Amino acid sequence: MTPSETVSKAFEQMASEITNPRQRESFERIKTACDYLEEQKLKLSPGAIERYCRDRGWDGPKAQSIRNSKDVLLKYLRLRASHQMLAEPRKRTDRGAPLIADESLRAYVQLLQEERDQAVASIARIERGLRSIPGLRVDELLLGKTTTAELDHQSSRPSPMAVEAARRLLDPYLLSKVGLEIFKGRIRGVVTKEVLLEKDHFTAMEALASMSTQ
DSSP, rough: OOHHHHHHHHHHHHHHHOOOOHHHHHHHHHHHHHHHHHHHOOOOOHHHHHHHHHHTOOOOOOHHHHHTTTHHHHHHHHHHTTTTOSOOOOOOOTTTTOOOOOOHHHHHHHHHHHHHHHHHHHHHHHHHHHHSSTTTTTHHHHHTTOOOHHHHHHOOSHHHHHHHHHHHHHHHHHHHHHTEEEEHHHHHHTTOOOEEEEEHHHHHHHHHSOOOOO
């Protein structure tokens, strides 16, 4: 039996044993969230599940509720996490951090660390997406050296894919789904506040997004 089949069978068995409608709804939402996060190569955790549900306007389950449901919700999440394959494990930079005795504070710090990792992963995915655009000098763009005029000079007829990528990068809703936002003409992480694109970069992307592909 493959790992995927094992997870699917476990989901069906656990779902059949749930009699509480509210818990069943939370269980199904966790599965939906896990499917999405795995597809995006993001680490599965109670905090990540809560953010996914919040982004979709759902009222739960929250991270603490998942942790409290050790025999159902947390058990399923741990099963999914144990079968998850992350392409590029992130090196931990918080080794040697002092232990926090207070359980609530420790859980909050862990949530912040998870959100930090999510934001860093989102920024890395966007940069990879930019580098996939033919003819776009990404390093110069990120350093603020590419101007609107230079973009026009690079290609009078940009590829439809390049224009679509720029438009998606400037879409507030799509940015919010990966933990980013537009703030004062910049694109930054919602949690970390780290800036991905400065004003010059943002202006250049606006110019690319507005260019005709005809």
